[in-house]
Amino acid sequence: MSIGKRSIVLIFLLLFVTITFFGFHQTLQKPIERKDSGIGEPSTPIYEHLKNYTLKDLASRCGIMIGTCVSYSPLLNDNKYKEIIAREFSVITPENELKFESVHPFRNVYTFSRADTIVSFAEEHGMKVRGHCLVWHQQLPNWILKGNYTREEWIEILRDHIYTVVGRYKGKIYAWDVVNEAFNDDGTLRDSVWLRNIGPEYIKLAFKWAHEADPDALLFYNDYGAEAINSKSNAIYELVKNLLEEGIPIHGIGLQMHVRVEWYPNPQSVAENIKRFRKLGLKVEITEMDVAIRLPVSEEEITKQAEIYKSILKTYLNSDSPQAFVMWGFVDKYSWIDYTFPGYGAATIFDNEYNPKPAYYALIEAMLDKIGS
Numbered sequence: 001m002s003i004g005k006r007s008i009v010l011i012f013l014l015l016f017v018t019i020t021f022f023g024f025h026q027t028l029q030k031p032i033e034r035k036d037s038g039i040g041e042p043s044t045p046i047y048e049h050l051k052n053y054t055l056k057d058l059a060s061r062c063g064i065m066i067g068t069c070v071s072y073s074p075l076l077n078d079n080k081y082k083e084i085i086a087r088e089f090s091v092i093t094p095e096n097e098l099k100f101e102s103v104h105p106f107r108n109v110y111t112f113s114r115a116d117t118i119v120s121f122a123e124e125h126g127m128k129v130r131g132h133c134l135v136w137h138q139q140l141p142n143w144i145l146k147g148n149y150t151r152e153e154w155i156e157i158l159r160d161h162i163y164t165v166v167g168r169y170k171g172k173i174y175a176w177d178v179v180n181e182a183f184n185d186d187g188t189l190r191d192s193v194w195l196r197n198i199g200p201e202y203i204k205l206a207f208k209w210a211h212e213a214d215p216d217a218l219l220f221y222n223d224y225g226a227e228a229i230n231s232k233s234n235a236i237y238e239l240v241k242n243l244l245e246e247g248i249p250i251h252g253i254g255l256q257m258h259v260r261v262e263w264y265p266n267p268q269s270v271a272e273n274i275k276r277f278r279k280l281g282l283k284v285e286i287t288e289m290d291v292a293i294r295l296p297v298s299e300e301e302i303t304k305q306a307e308i309y310k311s312i313l314k315t316y317l318n319s320d321s322p323q324a325f326v327m328w329g330f331v332d333k334y335s336w337i338d339y340t341f342p343g344y345g346a347a348t349i350f351d352n353e354y355n356p357k358p359a360y361y362a363l364i365e366a367m368l369d370k371i372g373s
Contacts, residue, residue, distance in 0.1 A: 047361045050368075055360075056090040058367035059325070062317055065128060066363075067091035067326040069288070072114040074334055075121060080354050084330065086125045091324055093130040093287070094118045095336070099139045104161055107143050112168060119172055130287070130326065131173040133180035133222060134162050135206045137192035144193060154197040159209050166213035175324075177222035177254055177287065178210045179203050185225055187235030203239070204248045211249035222254030222287055228269035229276075241280060252283035257312060258328065260292045260344070261304050267315040274319045286316055288328040290347040291359070292337045297346045306358035309349065313366040 059066035070092045074081040085092065096102055097115040104110055122129045135158065149157065166176060182203060184190050194202040203221075210219050221240060226233035236253065243250050255274075259265065274284045289312065291305045316322050329335045331350040338345045349360040 047356075047358075050361050050364045053364050053368075055088045055363060055367075058364060058371065059090060062322075062367050062370050064317070064322050065091040065324040065326075067093065067127075067130070067324060068330040069093045069095040069132075069326070069328050070118055070121075071095045071329075071334060072097050072117060075118060081331065081334070082121070084350070084354060085121075088330070089127065091128040091130060091326060092118065092122050093132050093326055095132075095329070096139070098131055098165065099133065099136065100144065100161065101139045101141045103165055105141050105143075107157070110164055115169075119169060123172070128175075128324075129169075129173045130285075130324070131166070131169065131176040131217075132287075133177035134165065134210060135178060135182075135194060135202065136180040137190060137194070138181075140193065147193075149197070151197060151199075154194075155205070158194065158198070158202065158206065162206060162209040163213045166210050166217065170214040171216065173214075173217060175218035175220055175252070175285075176210055176214075178206050178219045178250075180222045181224065182221070183223060183226070183232050183235050183239075185230075185232050187231040204243055204246065207243065207248050207250050218251040218283065219249055220252040220254045220283075220285065220287075221250060222256065224256040224258050224288070227255045227257055227259075227273065228265035229273050233273055237276060237280075240277070240282065244280060244282075250282070252285060252323075253277045254285050254287035256328075257286050257289035258292075259290075259308065259312075260294075261301050261308065262294070264291070264308050264312075267311050270312070271315050271319060274316070278320045283321070283323050284319065285324040285326065286312065287324075287326050289326070290328045290335065290337060292341060292344040292347040295343055295345050302346070302358055305346075306362035309359040310362035310366045313363055314369065317366065317370045 055066045067089045068085065070085060072094075075085075094115055097118055103112060103115060119129055121127075144157075147154075147157075166173075182190055182192070189195055189200060198205070207219055210217065221236060223232065223236060226236050240250055240253065255270075277284050289309070291308050293301045293305060313325060316325055327348065329348050331352070331354060332338075332346050332348050333352040335345065335347050337347040349357055349363065351357055
């Protein structure tokens with residue numbers, strides 16, 4: 001073979017090796033490129049092995065219910081919203097539809113149509129319902145806020161409200177947040193229309209009346225900022241301990257778990273807090289979890305958010321007899337954070353387009369870890 005022909009052959013060989021190597025190299029690189037893009041999408045290789053699970057199936061295997069609050073308007077008008085709730089959750093909480101101003105707008109008028117719609121949806125899909133909430137200092141109608149009644153009349157108003165609302169859903173709502181957010185952060189009782197006009201005994205009266213209205217319902221005290229051991233949770237502990245000693249029917253504590261990426265409770269302290277309430281014989285549920293992020297959102301913060309969701313769920317799953325882990329919304333487009341805390345958002349486990357975020361997969365990982373342990 002001549003030198004010219006050999007040169008041509010060598011050139012072709014080098015070209016072939018170069019193309020082959022480059023193509024092989026690109027094939028190796030593809031999963032890494034996809035991993036760094038489209039965070040949280042089911043097609044992303046880092047989450048590929050998790051896409052065939054649902055939250056409620058894994059929760060059932062862990063012995064708990066997993067849920068979200070639900071709002072009437074999107075439930076009525078957004079099919080994707082309904083579809084994901086039915087697929088992923090085993091318990092729901094009406095977000096606003098059972099609050100005082102919604103169901104009792106005038107003294108002698110009750111309106112239940114919106115709450116009925118949510119409860120019916122739960123029944124159709126085999127879900128449990130948490131009732132939220134019977135006694136609170138916010139979202140009250142004007143006839144309460146501007147009311148001028150005797151103490152006896154205030155007692156009758158609250159008793160009638162609890163009897164009527166709880167009684168309507170007897171056997172349909174498994175648990176009620178009877179009293180919501182009755183304490184300040186320093187452990188003192190919060191100033192409210194109920195405290196001013198009835199006195200501190202409004203709390204035990206509310207539990208007594210709720211039990212009379214539905215003896216089978218679980219009755220909870222619910223609050224935020226009391227997830228770990230601190231002044232507020234200490235005050236709540238003393239309250240419920242005294243209620244139990246008096247024979248008042250209270251069955252559980254709701255830890256709301258509204259947190260932020262830059263602030264969240266120490267998981268070990270949360271575990272210790274749950275443990276002391278369990279020692280009193282009370283159930284403990286996570287009732288309103290979300291993890292708000294300061295806008296604009298960074299990839300690092302989305303990752304941190306997922307870590308927080310996972311850490312809290314793992315802490316709860318490792319506690320004594322966990323029962324329900326409920327989030328305050330599951331999709332960013334309907335989250336209360338955006339309109340309540342300007343400058344914050346992206347607090348839930350699905351983005352505005354219903355794509356699951358890393359937080360969604362973090363919850364799946366936490367439950368798979370528990371199942372495998």
